Amino acid sequence: xxxxxxxxxxxxxxPSTDVDRSLAFYRDRVGFHLDxxxxxxxxxxxxxxxxxxxxxSIVVGIGIxxxxxAPVAGLHLVVDDVDVARQTLVGNGVDVSEVSDMGGxxxxxxxxxxxxxxxxxQQISR
Numbered sequence: 001x002x003x004x005x006x007x008x009x010x011x012x013x014x015p016s017t018d019v020d021r022s023l024a025f026y027r028d029r030v031g032f033h034l035d036x037x038x039x040x041x042x043x044x045x046x047x048x049x050x051x052x053x054x055x056x057s058i059v060v061g062i063g064i065x066x067x068x069x070a071p072v073a074g075l076h077l078v079v080d081d082v083d084v085a086r087q088t089l090v091g092n093g094v095d096v097s098e099v100s101d102m103g104g105x106x107x108x109x110x111x112x113x114x115x116x117x118x119x120x121x122q123q124i125s126r
Contacts, residue, residue, distance in 0.1 A: 008055070009056050010055060010056055010057065011048070011056065011057050011058070011059055012056065012057070012058050012059070012072070012075065013058070013059050013060075013064060013065050014058050014059070014060050014071075014072055014113070014115070014117045015060075015065060015066070015067065015068075015069040015070070015071060015072070015115055015117070016060035016061070016115050017067070017115055018114070018115075019045055019047055019060055019061060019062055021114055022047070022060040022113065022114065022115065023037065023047050023049070023060070025113050025114055026049045026058065026060075026113070027049060028092070029089070029092045029093055029094050030051075030089060030092070030094060031051075031052060031088070031089075031092070032049035032050060032051050032052070032058070033049060033050045033051075033052065034047070034048075034049055035048040035049060035050055035057060036048040042063065043062060043063055044061065044062055044063035044064065045061050045062040045063070046059060046061040046064060047059065047060050047061055051077055054077075071112075071115055071116035071117045071118065072117045072118070073117075073118045074118060074120060075117070075118065075119050075120070076119070076120045076122045077119060077120070077121050077122065078122050078123075078124070079121050079122065079123055080123065081123060082099050082107045082108065082109050082121050082122070082123035083099060085109070085121045085123075086099060086109040086121060089111060089121075094111050095111060095112075096109050096110065096111040096121070097109050097110040097111070105124060105125030105126070106122070106123070106124050106125075107122075107123045107125075108120050108121065108122055108123075109121040
Protein backbone atom coordinates (compact mmCIF):
# COMPACT_ATOMS: atom_id res chain seq x y z
CA UNK A 1 0.00 0.00 0.00
CA UNK A 2 1.27 3.46 -0.89
CA UNK A 3 1.80 6.00 1.83
CA UNK A 4 0.08 9.31 1.00
CA UNK A 5 2.53 12.07 0.22
CA UNK A 6 1.71 15.77 -0.02
CA UNK A 7 2.21 17.04 -3.55
CA UNK A 8 1.79 20.75 -4.14
CA UNK A 9 1.93 22.36 -7.54
CA UNK A 10 3.91 25.49 -6.72
CA UNK A 11 5.94 26.35 -9.83
CA UNK A 12 5.20 26.20 -13.55
CA UNK A 13 8.08 26.89 -15.98
CA UNK A 14 7.09 28.84 -19.08
CA PRO A 15 9.14 29.10 -22.26
CA SER A 16 10.30 32.64 -22.99
CA THR A 17 12.36 34.04 -25.84
CA ASP A 18 12.92 37.36 -24.02
CA VAL A 19 13.06 37.29 -20.22
CA ASP A 20 12.85 41.08 -19.82
CA ARG A 21 9.77 41.20 -22.06
CA SER A 22 8.15 38.35 -20.08
CA LEU A 23 8.95 40.06 -16.79
CA ALA A 24 7.41 43.32 -18.00
CA PHE A 25 4.31 41.53 -19.31
CA TYR A 26 3.57 39.52 -16.18
CA ARG A 27 4.58 42.13 -13.58
CA ASP A 28 3.54 45.38 -15.22
CA ARG A 29 0.57 44.36 -17.36
CA VAL A 30 -0.92 41.25 -15.71
CA GLY A 31 -0.06 42.24 -12.13
CA PHE A 32 1.94 39.23 -10.93
CA HIS A 33 4.25 39.80 -7.93
CA LEU A 34 7.99 39.52 -8.67
CA ASP A 35 9.40 36.95 -6.23
CA UNK A 36 12.93 36.55 -7.59
CA UNK A 37 15.08 37.91 -10.40
CA UNK A 38 18.44 36.28 -9.88
CA UNK A 39 21.53 35.41 -11.89
CA UNK A 40 23.15 32.46 -10.11
CA UNK A 41 26.05 32.26 -12.58
CA UNK A 42 27.03 30.43 -15.77
CA UNK A 43 24.81 32.79 -17.79
CA UNK A 44 21.64 31.67 -16.01
CA UNK A 45 18.82 34.03 -15.06
CA UNK A 46 15.76 32.96 -13.11
CA UNK A 47 12.66 35.15 -12.83
CA UNK A 48 9.85 33.86 -10.63
CA UNK A 49 6.47 35.61 -10.41
CA UNK A 50 3.26 34.81 -8.55
CA UNK A 51 -0.32 35.81 -9.39
CA UNK A 52 -2.00 37.77 -6.58
CA UNK A 53 -3.65 35.35 -4.13
CA UNK A 54 -2.00 32.26 -5.62
CA UNK A 55 0.15 29.56 -4.03
CA UNK A 56 1.54 28.65 -7.47
CA SER A 57 4.16 30.70 -9.30
CA ILE A 58 5.59 30.80 -12.80
CA VAL A 59 9.26 30.92 -13.76
CA VAL A 60 10.92 32.21 -16.92
CA GLY A 61 14.61 32.41 -17.48
CA ILE A 62 17.81 31.82 -19.33
CA GLY A 63 19.42 28.42 -18.90
CA ILE A 64 16.31 26.72 -17.58
CA UNK A 65 14.22 24.35 -19.65
CA UNK A 66 14.28 23.99 -23.41
CA UNK A 67 14.38 27.41 -25.12
CA UNK A 68 12.69 25.88 -28.18
CA UNK A 69 9.84 24.31 -26.20
CA ALA A 70 6.29 24.78 -27.41
CA PRO A 71 4.19 27.34 -25.54
CA VAL A 72 2.21 26.15 -22.54
CA ALA A 73 -1.52 26.16 -23.25
CA GLY A 74 -4.59 26.49 -21.09
CA LEU A 75 -3.26 27.75 -17.77
CA HIS A 76 -6.16 28.92 -15.59
CA LEU A 77 -6.38 31.92 -13.31
CA VAL A 78 -9.51 31.48 -11.18
CA VAL A 79 -11.15 34.82 -10.38
CA ASP A 80 -14.21 35.94 -8.43
CA ASP A 81 -15.43 38.25 -11.21
CA VAL A 82 -14.22 37.60 -14.76
CA ASP A 83 -15.61 40.93 -15.99
CA VAL A 84 -13.57 42.92 -13.46
CA ALA A 85 -10.45 40.82 -14.08
CA ARG A 86 -10.83 41.21 -17.85
CA GLN A 87 -11.35 44.97 -17.62
CA THR A 88 -8.29 45.35 -15.37
CA LEU A 89 -6.09 43.47 -17.84
CA VAL A 90 -7.50 45.32 -20.86
CA GLY A 91 -6.83 48.59 -19.01
CA ASN A 92 -3.21 47.48 -18.63
CA GLY A 93 -2.87 46.83 -22.37
CA VAL A 94 -3.43 43.06 -22.40
CA ASP A 95 -5.41 41.70 -25.36
CA VAL A 96 -8.16 39.67 -23.67
CA SER A 97 -11.06 37.95 -25.43
CA GLU A 98 -14.66 38.81 -24.71
CA VAL A 99 -16.21 36.87 -21.83
CA SER A 100 -17.77 33.54 -22.82
CA ASP A 101 -20.63 32.17 -20.75
CA MET A 102 -20.32 28.38 -20.77
CA GLY A 103 -23.55 27.85 -18.81
CA GLY A 104 -23.92 26.45 -15.33
CA UNK A 105 -22.31 29.52 -13.78
CA UNK A 106 -18.99 29.07 -15.60
CA UNK A 107 -17.52 32.02 -17.52
CA UNK A 108 -14.18 32.45 -19.27
CA UNK A 109 -11.98 35.07 -20.95
CA UNK A 110 -8.68 34.26 -22.66
CA UNK A 111 -5.30 35.90 -23.28
CA UNK A 112 -1.74 34.95 -24.23
CA UNK A 113 1.68 36.26 -23.33
CA UNK A 114 4.15 37.50 -25.99
CA UNK A 115 5.53 33.94 -26.39
CA UNK A 116 2.13 32.35 -26.99
CA UNK A 117 1.68 30.81 -23.54
CA UNK A 118 -2.10 30.89 -23.15
CA UNK A 119 -4.22 31.69 -20.13
CA UNK A 120 -7.89 31.48 -19.20
CA UNK A 121 -9.59 33.69 -16.65
CA GLN A 122 -12.17 31.37 -15.08
CA GLN A 123 -15.14 32.36 -12.95
CA ILE A 124 -17.32 29.68 -11.39
CA SER A 125 -20.40 30.93 -9.57
CA ARG A 126 -21.11 28.80 -6.55
